[in-house]
Amino acid sequence: MIATTCILVLSVACSAYGNVLTRRGLTQLGPLEDFRLRHLLRYGWTAVRNKYVLRGVAVNFGQFLTWLIVLSWAELSWALPMNALEYLIVTFLGWKLLGERIEPRRLAGIGLVSVGVLLTMLSWKAR
Amino acid sequence: MRRALAFVLAATICGCAGNLCLRQGMIAVGALPGAAPAELLAFFAAAAANPWIWLGIALEIAYSLLWLAVLSWSEISWAVPMNALEYALAAAAAYALLGEPVGPLRLAGIALICGGVALLSGSWVQAGTAADVSLTHRI
Structure with missing residues (x-):
């Protein structure tokens, strides 16, 4: 279980950092507003040439590989909720690196989610 | 916010189905028996030869594209916790399709996660663009 948890934490950290990088890149691009195919393709093409989006995709690929290892060891209903650890990391990084304002309601929601994660973790039975 | 919420929902359904296929x-x-290079290579080769893995990858790509749209509209501290919607879906589906047990403790954990997500969804703020977001940090 310790090895599973370590790889899982690594996977979650990759996911959080990937989201931060991608969001930063997309903030430079601006919100997607036009859903016509030609515009979608152009938006996607611009996105994949953005260095932050590109780095985000690379980091998320690392997340995918480590996640495959976790899935070979653990039950999905245990492994999946553990990804909620990402919320704590993302909230901190969003506030610190992207200037997001964290209001009390959002913080309370994250708190509830975290307790839920803890309970889910306690329900782990040795494989 | 409605548009972002709809896309988050569609993304989580794809993500959940993808994870079921991957599992x-x-x-x-x-x-995975050990971390020796030969074992890792054989492990990932066996994974790449499995059709469920490829179906899972296709669904995860669909998830990523929908997620990209969400990230263009929303703050990450709003959008990322929304992924917890997937847990309720996954627990139900893993129970029904994979026969995984879901005990009372796990059920309580999943319920708390969902309650937290409901609180979070009310904390939507219109996200800024590069003009009004501080982008001075090196990341």
Whole structure:
């Protein structure tokens, strides 16, 4: 279980950092507003040439590989909720690196989610 | 916010189905025995030869594209916790399709996660663009 948890934490950290990088890149691009195919393709093409989006995709690929290892060891209903650890990391990084304002309601929601994660973790039975 | 919420919902359904396929595939591949290079290589080769893994990858790509749209509209501290919607879906589906047990403790954990997500969804703020977001940090 310790090895599973370590790889899982690594996977979650990759996911959080990937989201931060991608969001930063997309903030430079601006919100997607036009859903016509030609515009979608152009938006996607611009996105994949953005260095932050590109780095985000690379980091998320690392997340995918480590996640495959976790899935070979653990039950999905245990492994999946553990990804909620990402919320704590993302909230901190969003506030610190992207200037997001964290209001009390959002913080309370994250708190509830975290307790839920803890309970889910306690329900782990040795494989 | 409604548009972002709809896309988050569609993304989580794809993500959940993708994870079920991946787990189905990894059951066939078997547990990773050790971290030796030869073992890792054989492990990922076996995974790449499994059709469930490829179906899972296709669904995860659909998830990523929808997620990209969400990230263009929303703050990450709003959008990322929304992924917890997937847990309720996954627990139900893993119970029904993979026969995984879901005990009272796990059920309580999942319920708390969902309650937290409901609180979070009310904390939507219109996200800024590069003009009004501080982008001075090196990341």
